[in-house]
Amino acid sequence: MTSSYKSLLSPLLTFLFLIFIVSVVSAEVMETNPNLSCKLTDASAQIKTTTDVNDNTIAEVDFQMWWETGTAPADEIKSIKGYFFYDNDNVDFLEEDYTLQNWDGTVTITVYPNTPNNDYDKVELEFVDNSPSEFPQEAATTYITLRFQLTACKSEYFTTDLVLDAGTNGMQVDDGGPTWYYAENLDNGTLSVTNYYADYIINDATYTCGVLGDRITVYVLCDNNFRTRATTHLITYDDEKLDYVSGSWTIYEPDIWYMYSYCAESNDSLRVLLNASFDTYNARNFDTYPGYGDTLYSLQFDVIANPPWDGVANGTVLDFVDDSSKTYVYFSDGMYYYCSSLTEAWNYEDGTIAMDDYTADIKVDFDCEDCDKYLSLSDDEATAAVKLEANFASGGASDRIEAVFDLTDDWGTADFNTPYNGFTFTEASVDYSYLAISQYNSATLDCTEGEYDSLGLVTVEWDNDGFSPNYANRYVDLCPIDEASTYESQIVDVTGNVPTEYGDGLTFTCGQAEVLMGEFSTTSGSSQSVFVSHDLRLRNNITVDTFYVEVTANNSWCIKCVICESGVTAHRISSSVYEISSTNSSFNEGANGDSYTKLATIWYGMPSCMYNKSYGMTPTLSDGYIEDNTSNSHYVAYSANGVGGKCNNTSGGCGATIPIQCGSGGGGMSRIVDEFETPGNGILPNNFALYPNRPNPFNPRTVIAYDVPVATHVTIEVFNILGQSITTLVDEEKAPGRYEVIWNGHDAGGSRVASGIYLYNMRAGDFVESKKMMLMK
Structure with a gap:
């Protein structure tokens, strides 16, 4: 490559490199978005160390974030970073006590003290290593809960801000892409002092018995949720009605309060001061006992004025003087314990000492020990107790206790006698229509609420x-009534000032005498023989379909024979006891009023008859009842006359071998043998046997006889026609002999069974036999 070419390439590469660098830098766009919102929530708590319950002094603040409006970006949140400030003079930030939420990664919390100035600390929150998650849409999502404590003595109205840092130092959200989002919508939080309460109440008391000098205890209760350093109360009362009992002030839980606590009396007021102990810092925190269940102290007063009282609820007020009653919050870490900002009048509820509404009840009671509740055709008198129940002390002078009773429909004469509890009464009546009694002396009855005095x-x-x-x-019925003629029922308290009358606290309870619908009786009997007889009779004022009565000979006499009238049967229980009853449906006796129906003649044997010696005996009639034609059972009265005379023979009586000639009286006669278990000739049975019951059909009882030739275990059981067991009559070892057992038509639980066919079954060794019987009503 030529040098000239290289000279051209070098600037180009430089230019391209610069473009790359610019493009990379420009990819990390910093964007403040108006739709991204962050918030610190508001919280409140009590000041640190003023309560034993730690949660009350912890303020929990949530950091939240969400996309306010529109559609959130599809980018995912990778990290969050931001700052806030708090007032370090009044707030402790518990930086190690936090709870992460909706963040799978970690958080780093860094505190910069006294930044930006000495009054504030700056806190950096950095959330990293999160599993990718979408931006929260519209609904606020909490990422961390932070905890703070208020440390300075402030009033409950104190508030301080938690300020989120704005701008590029504010809340930054990294989506892992080219854009960093800065929250434009910032909602700062607040911390405030709140929820201090102290409620004091003077518990109401009642003056119930109407006796001057009655001592009343009044309790002062507290419900608060902070440690109490001291509390002072000024309580006023009406000293014309109440007298404070000096020295009666009693502190509850005295180990909590300092020895210089006191109660000072001044005319019509009491000044109470309770100081918590400095030595043990054992100040009381009542919030572990919610509600008015904590008694601070009690006071006692004597009633010195007669009721009725004017005032609240017919009572007198014990009054907290609010502006002179204070409670001071206690700080356990050495803060100035008065904390005047939290010395409040709080809430005070006055109490009353009031008379209960007087209540009394006049009651007629025929069931008392000395009473007689039964009436019958031969007994037209009944005796009842007149009783009084009241929630106040009553009586004390003439005419304080008065009661009127209605005699109009069912009663004739009436006589009030045998006074109790030191009372004397005058009584009056007009035309037998009412009875009025009135106290005539100074006897009194104490408070007897819930109990009756005679x-x-x-x-x-x-x-x-x-x-x-x-x-x-x-x-x-015999009932108290409101009034008759010039007489009125009323109960007056011992002060003589407050009467209780019908419709104004006085109530009545009627008593009931019971009319016995029938009466069993015997005539007198005399004889110059070893045997003597008399008649058993029934008098009834309803139609009787069924009856039953037991007759017992006393004083070693025995019953030798019972001759029954038509429709009547007799069953021997022992040599001295017989049961006499109606025979199924063949007995029907209409009401006979003052007349008598003869049921049977009973023959007795005199014991160890000695010539010319006089003997006498009155039998006992018992367990009797009669049933009307609707099968309702009625109890009965008894009137038994005696039998007796002189013995004209030196033999016999109960051991006589000379039989009484018991002829037929239309209803048959009873057996004469003394021991039913042994046949008349004294020979033991040779075979097991189960005999037909007698009578059959029957009502209400029947006798089942059976033979046992050898000693063995015998079971006799009654079943209904479905094969269900009704009751077991015999279940025991038996010696050889003839026996009988009575079934009274009741099941094993003692309830009467319905009419119908029943089976009775006997089992004795290999012997098994059953028979039918019919119960008819």
């Missing part, structure tokens, strides 16, 4: 002229 017993006579006997109408 004033005395009232005996009333039943007027059954208009009584219509039926199952639903078997109760007779």
Whole structure:
């Protein structure tokens, strides 16, 4: 190549090289884009060291970025770099406490102290090594959460800015291509002091018993979320109604508060100061116990004026004086503990001491220990207790406790007697239409809220002229009423100032006597023989389809024989006990009012009969009931008369071998043998046997007899027609003999079974046999 050619090439190469260099440099375009936005979010926190709960003093700020409008570039984000400034006089930046989000790479955080001046620090954020990701479109995306603490004593209204650096020193985004984007839209963040609260409340108290001198405890509660260095309260009260009990101030959790805490009394006010201990820095932070559950202290007052009181809720106010009540925030790292900017009046809620609304209830109770709730055809008197329940102390003078009772429909005469609790009463009635009682002495009843005290017993006579006997109408009410004639029901408190009347706190509870729809009785019986008899009778004021009663001979007497009337059957339980009942559907006895229906004649044997010796015995009637034609069961009264006489023989009685001639009374007769287990000739059975039940059909009970020739285990079980077990009557070892067992028509749980066909099955060794029986109602 000639030198002249080389001379021409050299400038050309130089020119091309310069063009290449320029093109490479110009490829890294720095572009400020109006659509790219960056933001530091706002945050607030309490000042550092003023609370035990660390999260309350941490302000969390998010750095966010997004493409504001239009279509984001298809380029991918490779790195982000930018700067912001914060106020280093009031803020600590926790540079090692951060959380990366939506960034797969790493971040480097560099702090430049006192840049650009002594009041601020500059922070550089550099995000690198990210897996390529697209620009976030419109919605802000958080890339890192930064944490700060406020360090200076400031008021809750203090705010400082977090300032993003703008321009070429601002937020830079590298897309890996020729363009670096600078965010034009910058939204600075703020840090502020917030969320300090302290709520104090004087808990309401109630004056319930109406007794002067009643001592009331009032609790002052607190709910706050910061450490308390000291709190001072000024509380006023009405000293014409209340007297502060000196020395009654009680601090709760006393180890927290300094010994110079105090409560000072001055006329109608109390000054309370609580100081946290300097030695232990054991200041109280209540935010771990949210709500009004923390008692700071309590105060006690005596009631010195009679109610009723004027004022809030018929009470008197305990008043916080807000501008004289303060609470000081405590800093544990040596900051000036008063921090006057955070010494606020906070929130104070006054309390009241008020009378409860008086409530009282006059109750008639027929179920007390000394009461008699049952009425019957032969017993027209019932006895009830008159009781009082009140949430205040009552009585104390004549006419303080008065009650009126309605006698108009069901009752005749009434007599209030047997007063309790030291009371005396006068009583009055007009035309048997009401009974009025009125306190006549100075007896009192204390507060008995939730419990009744007896004033005395009232005996009333039943007027059954208009009584219509039926199952639903078997109760007779005796009720207190508001007033009658010049008498009025009222309960007055012991001050004599506040009456409680019907419709204004006074309520009534009626009592119910129960009419027994039937009565079993026996006539008297006497004899000059070893045997004596009397009749069992039934008196009833409803139609009876079914009845049952047990008769027990006492004092070593025995029942030798029962002669039953038509539709009646008797079953021997033991030598001294028989059950007597209706026979299925063949018994039907209409209401007989004052008349009697004879059911059976019962013969008794005298014990160890000695010649010319007098014997006597009154049997016990028990477990009786009658059923009406709708199968409703009614309880009954009993009236048993005795039997007795002189023995004309030195033999017999219960051990007599001379049988009583029990003839047929239309319903059959009972067995005479004393031991049913042994046949009449004393010979043991030779074979297993299960006998038909008797009676069959039956209601309500039936007897099942069976023979056991050798000692063995015997089971007798009752089944329904579906083969389901109803109950087991026998399940035990048996010695040789003849036995009987009674089924009362109940299942294993004690409930009565329905009418229908049932099977009873006996198992004894290899012997198995079943029979049918029918229960009819």
